[in-house]
Amino acid sequence: MSLARTPDEGGASPQQLLVLAIPAILLGAFAALLLWALEQLADLLSGVLWTTLPGALGVDPSGWWIILILTLTGLAVGIGLRYLPGHGGPDSATTELISPPLKLRVLPGLAVVTVLSLAGGVSLGPENPIIAINVAIVVAVFARFIPKIPTQIAVLIASAATVGALFGTPVAAALLFTGIVATAKGGSLWDKLFLPVAAAGAGAVTMHLLGAPPLSFDIPAYGSPQAIDLLTGAVVACAAVGIALIALFLFPIFWRTLHALRHPILIPLVGGFLLGILGFIGGPITMFKGLTQIGDLLQDPGAYDAAQLAGIAGIKILALLVAASALFRGGRIFPATFIGVALGMLGHVLIPGLPLGLAVACGIVGVIVVIARDGWLAIFLGVAIPNDISLLPMLCIIVLPAWLLVSRMPAFQIVPPAVQTEPVAAKPADPPAGSVAG
Template identity: 65%
Template sequence: MTLAIPPTDADVTPRRLIMLSVPALLIGVVSALVLWALNSVSEALSSVLYDTIPGALGVDSSGWWIVLVLTVTGLAVGLVLVVAPGHGGPDSATTELAEPPQPLRNLPGLAIVTVLALAGGVSLGPENPIIAINVAMLVAVGARFMPKVPARLTGSLAVAATIGALFDTPVAAALLFTGIVASLKSGGALWDRLFLPLVAAGAGAITMHLLGQQAFGFNVPGYDGPKPPDLVTGAIVACAATVIALAMLAAFPVVYRIMHSLRHPVLIATAGGLLLGLLGLLGGPITMFKGLEQTGDLLANSADYDAAQLAALAGIKIVALLVAASSLFRGGRVFPSVFIGVALGLLASALIPAMPVGLAIGAAVLGVVLVVTRDGWMAIFVAVAIVGDVSVLPVLCVIVLPAWLLVTRAPEFRIAPPASESAVAPPPARG
């Protein structure tokens, strides 16, 4: 079952949209609650691992303790993948944001390894696994309690709701689904087809707000508005960040093959955890975890880093993302890419002092996210959300064009799934 956005144009009526808005709202609230629960459990476990236990033992949690915790995290993830029913589902390195629903037996193992990775400091975000969990769970529940709602619609709304909750706004889901709608052949008015995903995404975003969760809210110097030189410097920074991200993309399958040469899941994940621990020891806690909170810390303390240090932070996070994504850890690649983009943007601002900081950050984030998601709308949205200033939008809409020319022929930022998986699962929706 490929995720799409039914109903077709012939099925769309105001009455039907109103009736389906009720399950869409429910799907939005439930998706946000599941995300909140997963985040809360992982944050509580992380506090135990990095605060309570080292505090009780009197050890420095920013030293070799990082190596120990991440190595044990890798070992634990590997063991769960071996013994859990469904083995935690497909390797996240082979999946996109929107995928067909997994069997329910995969979900407990997937949830456990996701919590372990987030808590232990693995450089991956929660987006891929939490979307997979919500889609599988809500499709199954919908088939039982809402049999009149098509399973394809339930899955699509779960994707939209989770994206809305993850990115703190339904706009992210609308932009992503605009691309999916454009690829459909059945026609129909765009806003008729986006109506229900926006309802679900809005409910998810509002629920996360009510729970006190906020994805973005960084303090970035304001942008005074477009000026002719900004188009040149912005395009240079965006293209440079894109080239760096393309190099990361080229290295991804190489790192993946190296890690998977160990063959056994426990060995792969444990070795990955050890390498991530050493990288965390080298770069410090700011280069660990999914990267969202660390992005805020980097922006708040950007004056403490010179150009060489910013380049080192970006480089360490790039390697950490590649190792984490190649070592059977379950997680997404969007949030770590945001940290990389911000570090590169601050580096660009340090190298080009006349360039506004907000524009430098926005351009670099745009370039990196563009490669990771292969979605121009999503790249622009994330860049604007990080900068927090809509006045940068006109420049980003122009500088995304040369960056896209660099990306358009590049492969997707994922590993092709093994033949055994692709033989039993339909091709994923683009995400």
């Protein structure tokens, strides 16, 4: 993953980094523009589905309309997966946040099914698909115009740019990619982070200039750390870990159950219907990727009692499991963050002495370490959502017992069954539902 090496440092020279920073910054801005365009298109379609149409028809968009639209969304996604070129790319349940580059012909179909999922209210975020789209484009651009740059560097730049745009700050990308590049041999760690951070910074600034909503929310400041808060905060974080681990063990069961239907149209159709039922029960606050809904939840925290918060978190967990298992394309970080906020608010209700900001941060940390398996990202989101840097020293300690609970657990990702090898003369088996043909 290294650039051209200098004799003394074993990494890239300052001149090389400076020259390569220019395309990295430009690609960071491009990644942010593509993310912005995708979300704008999804928001436009969402407005039609959830405001314009029900308003014109005189129906309540919070009633049976939820079941209808999510079922139709599942049908539309299934048709896209079956007939669009590339079949919408790999099943998001089987991929990590950063995966090998896709072929360019897959990208239009992936973009279409992602927009449909986001607009239809599916409980998945845009992170996995948009990173995959940007990675494929940047790798193709580098291969065409700067072929001497290794593919791994292009993947890092595109991924970091998109993460910076998604979270509105390059800090998230710096923390996330520190663990990725730290294992690479030779050269300074910051030499390896230089280009990804440049791309992430450009992506974050571009999203701010485009008026993207901030990741932070208005929560009372934490104030001075208290020793008891370490104990109660760790209890909330570890409880959130325990709940997320239940979801982790249920994930393959949901995936196998829905994939037993075998057909790439039937799977998201049934999944959409189930999401509609869950949305009907939990209301719009349990739908969509979860970022706007975090703001709705935190707008008046006192309006929710323990039972309501437990119900919201439980329904969102089920919605995430169904959406991730039913061939919908999308990421799990944003809905997981919403679940963490709801569980943190529940912890605050059950332990009134625990300040709300710290409780929310601990809930986020507990869920994210299970879903994303990254302590740095968990700490970052725990600080960013309450927008309170004074939480940082507390979370650096509270994350430790939470991490011990998950360190030996499997990743929140489906490993598809191994494909049996057939003799050359034998008739090839049909691909599994939702797989990428060709």
